[in-house]
Amino acid sequence: MVDIVLIPLLKIAVVVNAVLVLVTIMPLLERKVQGWVQSRLGPMRVGPWGLLQAIVDPIKLMLKEDITPTKADKWLFTLAPIMAVVPALAVFSVIPFGGDGLFYITDINVGLLFIISVTSIGVYGIILAGWASNSKYPLLASLRAAAQLISYEIAVTMTLVSVILTAGTLSMVGIVEAQQETGLWFGFVQPVAFVLVFIGGLAETNRVPFDLPEAEQELTGGFHTEYSGMRWALFFLAEYANMIVIAAVVTTLFWGGWLPPFPSVDALAFLDLIPGWIWFLGKLGVFLYLSVWIRATFPRYRYDQLMRLGWKVLIPIAIANIVVTAVVKVWLL
Amino acid sequence: MVETIVFYTLSGLILGLGVAVITTPNTVHSVVFLVMNFLGVAVIYVVLEAEFLAVIQVLVYAGGIVVLYLFVVMLVNLTRESEAHQDPRRLSLFGLALAGVVLLELAGIVVYSYGREPPAPVAAAATSPVQGNVEQIGWLLYTDYLIPFEVASVLLLVAMVGAIVLAKRELS
Amino acid sequence: MMDITPAHYTVLSAALFTIGVIGVLVRRNIIIIFMSIELMLNAVNINLVANARHLENLVGQVFVVFVIAVAAAEAAVGLGILLAFFRNKETVNIDEMNVMRW
Numbered sequence: 001m002v003d004i005v006l007i008p009l010l011k012i013a014v015v016v017n018a019v020l021v022l023v024t025i026m027p028l029l030e031r032k033v034q035g036w037v038q039s040r041l042g043p044m045r046v047g048p049w050g051l052l053q054a055i056v057d058p059i060k061l062m063l064k065e066d067i068t069p070t071k072a073d074k075w076l077f078t079l080a081p082i083m084a085v086v087p088a089l090a091v092f093s094v095i096p097f098g099g100d101g102l103f104y105i106t107d108i109n110v111g112l113l114f115i116i117s118v119t120s121i122g123v124y125g126i127i128l129a130g131w132a133s134n135s136k137y138p139l140l141a142s143l144r145a146a147a148q149l150i151s152y153e154i155a156v157t158m159t160l161v162s163v164i165l166t167a168g169t170l171s172m173v174g175i176v177e178a179q180q181e182t183g184l185w186f187g188f189v190q191p192v193a194f195v196l197v198f199i200g201g202l203a204e205t206n207r208v209p210f211d212l213p214e215a216e217q218e219l220t221g222g223f224h225t226e227y228s229g230m231r232w233a234l235f236f237l238a239e240y241a242n243m244i245v246i247a248a249v250v251t252t253l254f255w256g257g258w259l260p261p262f263p264s265v266d267a268l269a270f271l272d273l274i275p276g277w278i279w280f281l282g283k284l285g286v287f288l289y290l291s292v293w294i295r296a297t298f299p300r301y302r303y304d305q306l307m308r309l310g311w312k313v314l315i316p317i318a319i320a321n322i323v324v325t326a327v328v329k330v331w332l333l
Numbered sequence: 334m335v336e337t338i339v340f341y342t343l344s345g346l347i348l349g350l351g352v353a354v355i356t357t358p359n360t361v362h363s364v365v366f367l368v369m370n371f372l373g374v375a376v377i378y379v380v381l382e383a384e385f386l387a388v389i390q391v392l393v394y395a396g397g398i399v400v401l402y403l404f405v406v407m408l409v410n411l412t413r414e415s416e417a418h419q420d421p422r423r424l425s426l427f428g429l430a431l432a433g434v435v436l437l438e439l440a441g442i443v444v445y446s447y448g449r450e451p452p453a454p455v456a457a458a459a460t461s462p463v464q465g466n467v468e469q470i471g472w473l474l475y476t477d478y479l480i481p482f483e484v485a486s487v488l489l490l491v492a493m494v495g496a497i498v499l500a501k502r503e504l505s
Numbered sequence: 506m507m508d509i510t511p512a513h514y515t516v517l518s519a520a521l522f523t524i525g526v527i528g529v530l531v532r533r534n535i536i537i538i539f540m541s542i543e544l545m546l547n548a549v550n551i552n553l554v555a556n557a558r559h560l561e562n563l564v565g566q567v568f569v570v571f572v573i574a575v576a577a578a579e580a581a582v583g584l585g586i587l588l589a590f591f592r593n594k595e596t597v598n599i600d601e602m603n604v605m606r607w
Contacts, residue, residue, distance in 0.1 A: 428530030499585030
């Protein structure tokens with residue numbers, strides 16, 4: 001009784017706290033890296049090298065006035081941030097930070113499908129936020145954002161089918177163990193799938209270059225225009241948590257999860273001295289840095305270019321990838 | 334013991350949310366209650382050891398079909414009350430009575446059938462050489478039930494084309 | 506407390522089905538009627554899955570996959586028809602959808 005209730009609760013507490021701390025640090029990292037890319041220093045005033053900015057920003061958000069528009073639908077206005085945050089955090093229950101049954105909360109046999117389905121509930125947060133604000137700009141922005149999300153969801157799901165074909169299992173831990181058996185990270189076996197999942201993931205989390213729905217220069221701030229203070233912070237939290245989820249999924253599926261490079265080569269066995277979860281966090285950091293780097297470098301896609309990319313480019317490439325994977329797996333291996 | 338508590342809690346949730354779906358005057362609230370209902374049903378599938386169906390329920394039903402309903406609700410948002418006019422020939426109480434008759438019928442079936450021995454199954458329990466819920470359903474779908482599977486995919490294609498043609502605005 | 510038998514799940518399914526029937530017969534907003542139809546389909550799915558576990562036969566779950574696919578197709582086409590009608594007559598009240606041409 002203890003070990004099926006208490007230990008998972010402890011793990012959940014650790015993981016949720018770690019994610020929330022990471023989400024607090026992420027904006028600071030983003031501003032710093034963007035600053036360095038643009039030949040400036042980023043936030044420097046608060047604490048040494050601006051590091052305390054991560055603590056000061058949430059305090060500011062908590063102290064802000066909580067405004068609800070007069071004619072807004074109060075119940076939906078409160079529910080929308082909740083429906084955005086809860087799926088983003090719930091996904092972390094199946095992501096494996098390390099092996100040996102200790103470093104993940106649970107391993108269900110449909111883990112990958114669970115991740116896809118729960119992140120598709122996050123769409124409701126966006127749609128209801130735009131609707132409940134009772135205002136033109138948020139409504140338009142939220143419908144655009146929702147359309148973008150469900151379009152790229154299709155492309156990502158189809159790409160993940162080819163990854164499932166390669167790994168032979170839907171469970172996240174099983175996919176990493178399949179990479180251990182083959183001795184090769186799936187990033188080298190399925191490079192096209194990696195690129196598609198990463199691009200689709202950026203589009204699903206409304207990150208640049210696909211952040212039209214929430215850009216300040218466009219529809220005055222997008223679907224969270226009317227939200228202030230802690231409610232806005234929840235949307236922010238949901239977006240960064242989703243970004244971490246995409247980075248974690250890409251790491252697990254394509255770059256070995258907690259495995260060191262070339263896991264079956266005995267000569268490199270000294271790399272096993274570094275624990276698996278440090279490898280995982282390192283790779284996670286690489287992909288988070290890549291997201292921020294892309295944000296600092298690329299211009300924004302226009303909405304019709306965005307939809308064209310999702311439907312006319314990514315989905316055909318994903319289908320072609322499935323066919324090629326299936327052919328190779330059945331006839332050539 | 335755990336299954337008992339979980340079942341009664343989930344049943345209360347599902348039925349309560351179902352009643353909320355059909356009684357809320359605001360249509361958007363109704364749709365949100367429907368989403369929660371479907372999530373509750375997905376948890377029941379997990380309790381019934383049908384994990385694949387649970388995630389398919391969340392992915393397709395709660396994450397796809399109800400989003401479609403939400404979009405349409407927002408598109409047909411009217412300024413006047415949507416149920417203001419009632420046809421004088423409508424007999425709502427008779428409708429409720431008929432629903433009560435349906436419930437009695439179903440209750441009768443439950444009481445009658447669960448008091449007897451189940452007959453020998455007509456469809457022999459399919460044995461598949463693979464382990465795991467997803468793998469077994471996949472095996473059945475691709476061997477014994479391949480034709481319905483292909484017909485279902487054609488049906489979805491036809492529905493997709495039909496929906497786009499119906500909802501498209503005439504370019505005049 | 507007694508054990509949870511498949512009869513319990515069938516009773517839940519029957520109750521949810523009846524709620525759907527009430528929604529279809531009493532409400533006048535056509536979108537609520539569509540949603541009540543989805544409730545009825547879900548009730549049937551619960552019944553199929555519960556009996557699939559009881560009889561140890563996975564055919565029940567395969568049937569549910571097809572029910573979900575058909576429900577998706579039906580929702581898409583039904584809402585398409587609704588939008589086409591709404592564009593002409595600006596109402597979602599089925600008591601006002603009583604002409605075949607205008």
